[in-house]
Amino acid sequence: MRGERAEEIVQEKPKAAKNAKTPAIKSSVTLSHPDKLLWPREKISKSGLLDHYRLVWPRMEPFVVERPLALVRAPDGVEGERFFQKHASPGMSDHIHRATDPEDGEEILYIKDFDGLAALVQIGVVEVHVWGATIDRIDTPDQIVFDLDPDEGIGSDRVRDAALDIRARLDELSLPAFVKTSGGKGYHVVVPLKPKAGWSEVKGFAHDFAQAMEQAAPERFTATLSKKAREGRIFIDYLRNGRGSTTVAPYSSRAKKGATVAMPVRWDEVEAGVAPDAFPLGGRATLRRLAQDDPWADFFSRGKLLDRK
Template identity: 45%
Template sequence: TKAWLKVKCTHRQEFVIVGWLPSDKKRGFKSLLLGVREGKGYRYAGKVGTGFDQALMDEIRDKLDALDRKTPTVEAPKAAVRGAKWVTPKLVAEVAFAEVTPDGVLRHSSFIGLREDKAAKDVVAETPAPLPDVEEAAAPATSIKVSSRDRVIFDKSDVTKGDLADYYVAVSGIMLPVAGNRPISLVRCPQGRSRACFFQKHDAGSFGDAVHKVPIREKDGSTEDYLYVDDAHGLVACVQMGTIEFHGWGSSNATLEKPDRLIFDLDPDEGLDFGDTKKAAEHLKNQLAELGLVSFPMLSGGKGVHVVVPLTPEAEWPAVKDFADRFARAMAGADPERFVATMAKAKRKGRIFIDWLRNQRGATA
């Protein structure tokens, strides 16, 4: 599955070169035999046969010839060192490897380089040290009092107003970088989600000092104060006033006319399932990547997904909106059985609407 990224954990350590195996090809050697200091002698630690180019192999081979000895440097399984050429333990190599077997032999090793700064007698087996215990960071404390904490917010669950406030405090560290310090519209449901709800984006002076305002020029030339928050106190103050959802502009207060993110909202027809939306999001990710744009998915509730592209705030709203429009229409034109770029419900049957309209001044997500 592409939902998980597999990353190999690679170890690195120094080892003493105790011998080498001849190659049946025209190269300096097949592999180097490795060891570590143990007691008064050396213990066999395996071999390494990759990570060399021809010039490096020739250089190492010259050094090995100068250290040639007749007797084995370490005790090792005969099958592993059959035909070995032994050397006096002077050279130290840094080696990358995947793991060490129970009997102390390397697996999937690769040569990194020679270490001239370390003596062979100082090379011992290294063991990973446990990480120190780190206390989980506590959620930020807030002085905002939440009344009616036991009021149930959603009829089909037991989530209360107090639970919601505590949740926003807990996630504030990851939420504020994308929702803070930008104009927001609030979905307020003072009596719960099943009762009357409404949007609010202008400051009416009822939220207290924890919720701030930023003046924004309107289309008619007038100026209105919009709401924004910049810390957990502001989030809780909004919940105290019945807020359930936070919808932010695509630009920050610092660059209001230059968006810092591009959003494509994938809205599937009722007959499609979430799996279809996930595949569509991945397809958009790949198409955007071909244009040099990195994106990530964000769940938007129900079966929809937002494909979000972080932007350097340089282009202004008209240019960003125009690009989003043309990209969505190009996607729909290339795969008309799968995508549509117009809002008309009649045209969405069995398809996914690529909603690009969030990429205009004043739109929120």
């Protein structure tokens, strides 16, 4: 799959999902205008997006239910107006639940089941972003995210090598590492945690880790957000680990060219050259990946306590 990119992959109808041995997932939510194209160039409709989520739901569910959400909406498709939403809007479905953040009293959106995800599709949500914690343990994250964000002009080979180097360093710290394609230009390296450490401790660890990577190879990495600091380098985005920050959910669609998906993969697939944007909605590469075993099936069972001693 080396160099395989979304725009080079022929898309198929998700009816091929049968090859992925996934049971039919039913929903009580009825889509209005199901043929409305959310990705006009790729001809992906609301119903096509929902078909994708039916296919991936058994794998996606533990990463999106009962978690605070942030939504990217494109009611008129990704070529129209897009906006970020964290709070309820008038007429929003009851399948999209509301809670109150105990820290600041702000409203939080979350879903409990597939009907909730279908309700998001109904209102034109094209990206689902999640906190690294659940509603019931909102102050103790269950994951650390390192989002690799390359400067313009940096090839996917360098980003891939960066992901592998981060995994090696995490392995030295006896921390398990999982990886997913971002659907854009990078990869997300994710460490499962037993939810005990607080946000400040988790973010502090992520920051120190990113700085250590920069110090070891300053010509390759930066832990600084500024555009100037990124020149010719890869930003290891540790800021995803702050309270209230979000990361695109595993298996979520992306509002990008090619109608790509943020796809969990195996590390050997990264080593073999899988591109960050290799998996389009309904594409052959996507269906082949989903026909294989779930590479994140043991994610939460492998969670570690964060010990900074």
